[in-house]
Amino acid sequence: MSTSGDLSASTESRLRTHASAVVRAGAVPRAHRDDLTDELLGHLRERTLALRIQGLAESTAADRAIADFGTPEAVGPELVGVYHSRLWASTIGVLLPAVADRTHRPAVVGWIRLMLAISVVFSLVAVVLSTWIDTPGRTIAFLVLTGPGIALAALAIPALVRGQRWALWYGIGVSIEFVMFGIGQLVTASPGILTIPIGAIVGGGILLVAWAHRSELATFVSRSARFRPAVAIAFAATLVLTLIAPVILGNLATPPRRRHPTWR
Amino acid sequence: MPAPRLDRGDYALLLLGLLGEREMYGYEVVAELRDRSAAVIDLPEGTVYPALRRLERDGLVRGHWRETDGAPRRRYYALTLAGDRALGEGRDVWRRFATAADGILGR
Numbered sequence: 001m002s003t004s005g006d007l008s009a010s011t012e013s014r015l016r017t018h019a020s021a022v023v024r025a026g027a028v029p030r031a032h033r034d035d036l037t038d039e040l041l042g043h044l045r046e047r048t049l050a051l052r053i054q055g056l057a058e059s060t061a062a063d064r065a066i067a068d069f070g071t072p073e074a075v076g077p078e079l080v081g082v083y084h085s086r087l088w089a090s091t092i093g094v095l096l097p098a099v100a101d102r103t104h105r106p107a108v109v110g111w112i113r114l115m116l117a118i119s120v121v122f123s124l125v126a127v128v129l130s131t132w133i134d135t136p137g138r139t140i141a142f143l144v145l146t147g148p149g150i151a152l153a154a155l156a157i158p159a160l161v162r163g164q165r166w167a168l169w170y171g172i173g174v175s176i177e178f179v180m181f182g183i184g185q186l187v188t189a190s191p192g193i194l195t196i197p198i199g200a201i202v203g204g205g206i207l208l209v210a211w212a213h214r215s216e217l218a219t220f221v222s223r224s225a226r227f228r229p230a231v232a233i234a235f236a237a238t239l240v241l242t243l244i245a246p247v248i249l250g251n252l253a254t255p256p257r258r259r260h261p262t263w264r
Numbered sequence: 265m266p267a268p269r270l271d272r273g274d275y276a277l278l279l280l281g282l283l284g285e286r287e288m289y290g291y292e293v294v295a296e297l298r299d300r301s302a303a304v305i306d307l308p309e310g311t312v313y314p315a316l317r318r319l320e321r322d323g324l325v326r327g328h329w330r331e332t333d334g335a336p337r338r339r340y341y342a343l344t345l346a347g348d349r350a351l352g353e354g355r356d357v358w359r360r361f362a363t364a365a366d367g368i369l370g371r
Binding site: 022026032035036038039040042043045046047068069070071074075078079081082083 | 289290291294308309310311313314315317318321336337338339
């Protein structure tokens with residue numbers, strides 16, 4: 001095994017970036033992350049040095065070492081199965097593993113994540129309020145209608161930073177939902193009362209910025225797998241359910257409240 | 265006719281077979297697999313690490329870092345007693361299967 005020699009800082013950085021991307025793609029728990037990254041990096045270094053000794057230029061040797069090692073998409077899923085249960089690997093593990101280069105993350109990704117976080121927080125507050133003021137039946141109906149959407153939005157926050165295509169589209173979907181909620185607010189507002197649809201302004205703004213940076217976003221998620229139409233329909237259904245939840249709950253027979261909250 | 269593909273269990277058995285001879289680190293394992301199989305077994309190199317870590321999780325191998333003079337720090341893997349047993353059993357199963365396949369396909 002050839003081990004002698006040093007690599008330039010730029011090659012070292014490229015190899016480390018690849019090793020880190022593989023480890024991120026494997027959703028490796030924090031406790032094992034550094035240890036595994038060091039091991040993979042050691043392999044890439046050794047392979048690059050061996051190829052350089054065979055006569056390749058250092059950058060070509062690094063290209064070849066990275067190609068022979070395998071992409072994060074090829075190696076990552078194998079790691080997911082090592083560190084997580086089969087159930088986790090086949091559900092969250094499919095949605096979460098990292099693939100994107102974090103250094104080229106468009107700024108709008110941060111805004112979409114912030115909006116998703118706001119939507120999760122507001123939804124959770126609504127769930128808590130529902131358990132407080134509604135009957136169990138209405139609370140369960142509320143949870144059934146909005147629970148999957150809340151869970152997906154929460155999962156999309158870390159998935160989006162990793163460049164997952166589904167998370168980007170889910171964020172766009174939530175932005176559209178914000179806009180539609182805002183339009184609904186305006187349509188149903190009492191005459192003479194000034195209504196400012198803040199959600200619609202935020203959602204619309206994010207949609208505009210996302211459209212303006214669509215090519216950067218496409219590049220950012222380009223290494224993520226395309227999802228199947230059935231998955232897209234299921235995800236869209238969670239958004240639609242969240243959107244129509246107020247209408248459905250409004251049409252349920254209003255039950256007697258268990259408690260009457262007193263606001264001071 | 266496409267070449268037969270290794271499933272995860274076969275791959276693990278090959279790794280146990282190599283580590284049954286002596287302890288090795290990942291890069292060595294990849295090189296041995298490629299050389300001894302005359303490049304017939306030529307998976308993406310990175311896939312050896314999930315396989316080694318899976319064996320370690322299952323208690324069949326033990327990984328440890330070792331530093332030697334003049335060489336970078338490397339993570340070596342050695343067979344455990346359970347791994348040695350699994351190798352013996354796996355080898356028997358494989359040989360029975362290979363004999364059966366030879367009986368059908370001819371030698």
